[in-house]
Amino acid sequence: MAILEVKNVAKRFGGLQALSDVNLSVKENSVHAIIGPNGAGKSTLLNCLVGKLIPDTGSVMFDGQSVLGRAPFEINQMGISRVFQTPEIFGELSVMENMMIPIFAKRDGAFRMHAYETVANEKSVVEAAENMLEEMNMADKRHMNAASMSRGDKRRLEIGMCLSQEPRLLLLDEPTAGMARADTNNTIDLLKQISDERDITIAIIEHDMHVVFSLANRITVLAQGTPLVEDDPQNIRGNPKVREAYLGESA
Amino acid sequence: MFGLDKKDTSLLIVVALLTLLAPFILNPFPTDSGLAQFNAGYPDLMQRFIIFGIFAVGFNILFGLTGYLSFGHAAFLGVGSYSAVWMFKLLSYNILPAIALAVVVAGLFSLLIGYVSLRRSGIYFSILTLAFAQMSFALAYSVLSNPKFNLTNGETGLQVYNDDPQILQGANAPDLPHLFGLSMRSTYTMEVGPWAFDFNAGYYVCAVIMMIAFYLAIRIFRSPFGMMLRAVKSNQQRMNYTGLNTRPYTLAAFVISGMYAGLAGGLMAAMDPLAGAERMQWTASGEVVLMTILGGTGTLIGPVLGAGFIKYFENIFSKINDSVLHGWFAFLPDGLEDAVVTIIHPFVGKGWHLTLGILFMLVVIFLPGGLVEGGQRLAKWIRNRGKTEDKTSGKTEPAE
Ligand SMILES: Nc1ncnc2c1ncn2[C@@H]1O[C@H](COP(=O)(O)OP(=O)(O)O)[C@@H](O)[C@H]1O
Numbered sequence A: 001m002a003i004l005e006v007k008n009v010a011k012r013f014g015g016l017q018a019l020s021d022v023n024l025s026v027k028e029n030s031v032h033a034i035i036g037p038n039g040a041g042k043s044t045l046l047n048c049l050v051g052k053l054i055p056d057t058g059s060v061m062f063d064g065q066s067v068l069g070r071a072p073f074e075i076n077q078m079g080i081s082r083v084f085q086t087p088e089i090f091g092e093l094s095v096m097e098n099m100m101i102p103i104f105a106k107r108d109g110a111f112r113m114h115a116y117e118t119v120a121n122e123k124s125v126v127e128a129a130e131n132m133l134e135e136m137n138m139a140d141k142r143h144m145n146a147a148s149m150s151r152g153d154k155r156r157l158e159i160g161m162c163l164s165q166e167p168r169l170l171l172l173d174e175p176t177a178g179m180a181r182a183d184t185n186n187t188i189d190l191l192k193q194i195s196d197e198r199d200i201t202i203a204i205i206e207h208d209m210h211v212v213f214s215l216a217n218r219i220t221v222l223a224q225g226t227p228l229v230e231d232d233p234q235n236i237r238g239n240p241k242v243r244e245a246y247l248g249e250s251a
Numbered sequence B: 001m002f003g004l005d006k007k008d009t010s011l012l013i014v015v016a017l018l019t020l021l022a023p024f025i026l027n028p029f030p031t032d033s034g035l036a037q038f039n040a041g042y043p044d045l046m047q048r049f050i051i052f053g054i055f056a057v058g059f060n061i062l063f064g065l066t067g068y069l070s071f072g073h074a075a076f077l078g079v080g081s082y083s084a085v086w087m088f089k090l091l092s093y094n095i096l097p098a099i100a101l102a103v104v105v106a107g108l109f110s111l112l113i114g115y116v117s118l119r120r121s122g123i124y125f126s127i128l129t130l131a132f133a134q135m136s137f138a139l140a141y142s143v144l145s146n147p148k149f150n151l152t153n154g155e156t157g158l159q160v161y162n163d164d165p166q167i168l169q170g171a172n173a174p175d176l177p178h179l180f181g182l183s184m185r186s187t188y189t190m191e192v193g194p195w196a197f198d199f200n201a202g203y204y205v206c207a208v209i210m211m212i213a214f215y216l217a218i219r220i221f222r223s224p225f226g227m228m229l230r231a232v233k234s235n236q237q238r239m240n241y242t243g244l245n246t247r248p249y250t251l252a253a254f255v256i257s258g259m260y261a262g263l264a265g266g267l268m269a270a271m272d273p274l275a276g277a278e279r280m281q282w283t284a285s286g287e288v289v290l291m292t293i294l295g296g297t298g299t300l301i302g303p304v305l306g307a308g309f310i311k312y313f314e315n316i317f318s319k320i321n322d323s324v325l326h327g328w329f330a331f332l333p334d335g336l337e338d339a340v341v342t343i344i345h346p347f348v349g350k351g352w353h354l355t356l357g358i359l360f361m362l363v364v365i366f367l368p369g370g371l372v373e374g375g376q377r378l379a380k381w382i383r384n385r386g387k388t389e390d391k392t393s394g395k396t397e398p399a400e
């Protein structure tokens, strides 16, 4: 069963055809990687899925419903959470507050005027946030300012924030870009654990082949805005077309 | 207490004590001493401390929490004043309906302006609010004041005339703003030796209302809603991708702060039944920005301190003229006395803006957290004196 179905999507920036004829289907509970050289259109495609960009043509269906024309917050409320290339967290807020906000958003929807209650008295939210911090191994950092954490911890926090909403689809845009090897391996382990333990589909854009082959059970190769091949990891490894697309890059 | 944690409860109690005892605290100098002119405990000024405190506390809910800097909040203050005076003209001099209408009308007006202005953020938002406020000023000053349709009474300002309907004004009710018969001007002066302390009904009405407004602000700061507003300031992108719609959050904050401004405007009219367009000028909008930053943006007590500080300067420093200076420096030889007075002259009297400007610059540069940060540093320094080896006490307190 496909949870995400992309059909004939095209996107043009001025004279540049960033995406054309993109067809993609992501199976429920799979880890689907989208790889491709720099400038292939991977981020553009992801932005079309989350409401940041609207494709010129084609359709994007999530769980049988179209996401096109919806605002990012509406698409999130449908069950898609997104992790950014550089961690996007609430830097000035505490780690605990960072974790509570997505839980409030899940419970109360896009807006609620809960101005007279007290955060500390929202027992169910506090508890859920504490559990998720525990799971992310950062319970000891709960009072810290999120901005003062290391890059790896920020990434962990961001993933935890997304997970706390129990999304059906988790999208990640190069989650290990610019990370040291140790942090990269930690992130791989975390994502593996997430896909094993949870009822969740993961779509990951990645440049690092080590990450891709450690995680994915399905891979789409994007080149110049069009999918080149879609296959299982073992078949992608030896595919000459893929090697050519990367042209000497570490495939 | 009142659903607040220990720290917030003590803050509330301290503020309550300071406002209740203000007539004593602000009048430390005997009436006939040379320093009496530094006394600020007269009703007029005390009322202004409180009213501008409310204005700044509300402004801080928008600016301090969401980071949206409005340059047009005086418009809501002005609208509040006009609404209150209209209530005096149509109904009676009872201040309750006047203040209620002031809050409601300012709320509706800010809903309109906020709805449009919040389509942009950053400097564009600020410019939009400024433009709206200047338009409101122009409307109040001339457009809405013509013989056919006179809503604001233009340059003269809106006031109550003998032939106004005042349909609910009782025969024995005071001919001035009152609360169920208690005139806002009634003052009891308590004389203790050479000291005199004024207890004014209007001041205490303002004080009680400010305590309620301040309490509600604490609740908002500690609520999930308040946390969302701080999240807006921190990262709107993350908010959107977390399923939160930032627009209604910012609009709600805008309207709440507009209602605080309207409340302040209504109280101003309740203390002195007059409303003029100059209350909506951009300088008045800028003043509340200064108060908030000077006191400590995003802190609870900061805006109140900032408001008090600026109003004290405006009313006390501005009264120091050359003859007062000559009085102070009379002990110096004549030539030197004149020289000293000449040097100080530009900074006092009409030049009080200059001193305030310098102080503002110093605070922004050396105390970015405003007076609240100054107070925290001072407290830390006092606590750390004598126990310099104790490293643990060096950790910074979260700003309150
Ligand atoms: N908002 C935009 N406006 C114009 N061109 C863009 C925009 N976003 C991406 N592009 C261009 O589209 C192409 C694909 O970019 P992107 O999707 O970021 O590639 P990838 O993530 O695969 O490296 C690049 O040539 C990029 O310069």
Ligand SMILES: [Mg+2]
Binding pocket: A042, A043
């Ligand atoms: Mg990219």
